[in-house]
Amino acid sequence: MNEMLLLGPGPSNCPPSVLQALAQPTLGHLDPQFLELMEGLQEDLRSLFRTRNALTIAVSGTGTCGMEALLTNLIESGDRVVVCVNGVFGGRAAELLRRLGARVESVEELWGRPVDPEPVAVALAAERTKALFFVHAETSTGALSDAKALAALAHEHGALAIADCVTSLGGVPVLVDEWELDAVFSGTQKCLSVPPGLAPITLGPAALDALDERRSPPPSWYLDLDLVRHYWGPQRTYHHTAPVNMLYGLAAGLRLVREEGLEPRWARHQAAHDRLVSGLAELGLEILPPPGARLPMLNAVIIPDDVNEVDVRIGLRDRHRIEIGAGLGDLKGRVWRVGLMGENARPEVVDRFLAALAEELGR
């Protein structure tokens, strides 16, 4: 494969140590060496999520699999769930929940805006609610919502706070214990710069109670967390074969996060974003979400009226080997999505992108 600079909504480029880790000899999934690696991995995931939650593991599947694992286990048919929809991923959760037989109350927000807590409070107050679902960092629009405020609102109304932190984890603060998030899922290919294929999740005490109180087992056997946790826990009961080499890759990625430190990593993402925004301003370009609600790692750039957005993306890809994302749904044709995730949140990457974009816009 020819290398590309991946500045879309994910995946991001993987550092060499992660790629080397993937290529290590496969071990048995109950091999003591491998079990030791899994122990370290769980510790690293807890640090990454800023949590002491015992049930903090990586589900076998991409970010959506993490979403499905949490919703399938925490929600039962007939449960009422308030879902904040300010982009593609809130909409995805609402659809998934409907398929689980949940009573879904969607709270819609304009794409490009953060979730507004006021209508969410009204929806929560209307009826007894099992859970509030929201997307912390909406990758389809570049908007960052206030996870702490939304979790507090959920708890005021006796609901679980379930958060999609696929894009935020490793790029901006995700403070699971401090913000009292009950259940959180993420993915590996965004700000962790590990290939797609695993979904880190963490469940707090209230979420564990919800698992225990289920009236019947979850409809998915593969994602049944009560079974999955007994493989990750001291019992080591076989459930499904762990994706061994993928877990090597994640361990290597988390090692880099640990060595860098979370605060410096968040600062690096913010600095890259700031550099991008000022460079874009020089080209006369603006970011869609309002200041204060902008994701550093995913920049929704408003496309000027006189520009053929497809030509620019193809030019970037073919002449500069840079991939960026197109707009989705409501934002199709209105924005480009420029990711500066994980390894790619660096000034030299921003400068390379800005130079290439300036050249393509000049055509």
Ligand SMILES: *Cc1c(COP(=O)(O)O)cnc(C)c1O
């Ligand atoms: C990427 C993403 C997902 C889905 O993850 P996949 O790895 O594509 O399954 C879910 N939510 C958000 C916010 C994302 O950015």
